[in-house]
Amino acid sequence: MSYNLKVLIVEDQPADAELVQYEMRRAGIEFTARCVETQESFQQALADFQPDLILSDFTMPSFDGVTALGLARALTPDTPFIFVSGTIGEDRALDALKSGATDYVLKDRPKRVISAIQRALIEAKEHAARRDSQQALEASEKRLRSFMRHMPAQAAILDLQGRYEFVNESWERATGKTAPEVLGSTCEEVLPPANAASVGASLCEVAETGRPVSRIFQSGEGVSARWWCLHCFPVPDAQGNVVSIGTVALDVTERGRGGPDPVDSRGPGRAL
DSSP: OSEEEEEEEESSSSHHHHHHHHHHHHHTTOOEOOOOOOOOHHHHHHHTTTOOOEEESBBBOOBBBHHHHHHHHHHHHHHHHHHHHHHHOHHHHHHHHHTTTOOETTOOOOHHHHHHHHHHHHHHHHHHHHHHHHHHHHHHHHHHHHHHHHOOOOOEEEETTTEEEEOHHHHHHHHHHHHHTHHHHHHHHOOOHHHHHHHHHHHHHHHHOSSEEEEEEEEEOOOGOEEEEEEEEOOOOSOOOOEEEEEEEEEEEGGGGTTSSSTTTTTTBBBO
């Protein structure tokens, strides 16, 4: 605890509040404390003091710990909340923990408050790290979805058996098929035979070698013919094992009107 901890103490007995602070100082904890004993002052402290930790009695003449816990969980749900009480009782203590309290300490065991505080702050730090990690993941996934949605190329992900796991909107527009229609189906079940053969051969090569493959292939005939540059690449898991294959198909027709020669002199279906 190398920073100055802001501790909100909900207590109507000054001597009890001072005893808790004495134990914290003796443990070497640097802190700034604010003591309150009414609901109004408690809510005000949550707003302007913004505590890192809440220590609350359970029973007070004008305010009670259950109400304080409910307000804390509604207004600052990530702040550790520890009951320090002589009247809580085991049954009510268990109910408090189920309602979101971090821990409880009996007033006749004030030294235990230090271990409870240390454990609560460690748990709060771990929770904040998980929350930040989850938020970063969600932000990353949102960026990826936006990227894939606006990518002009057709993108897809297939498993090692050639079944579709993902297709982007460009892929849906080009094929006239929606993701729900094709996910779980193989490329042979989804694509025209000639296209499926080119894609299938590339998928097999990537699955066997673990290396990316690029090919040029044609779809359609005559004036409706289109030329595509297909890139297939391995998608590994966290351990580096290839678990899926990504594909990106770029329409290169305008670059090679009249045949594939301007793009690939070796002809369609040949590895680049």
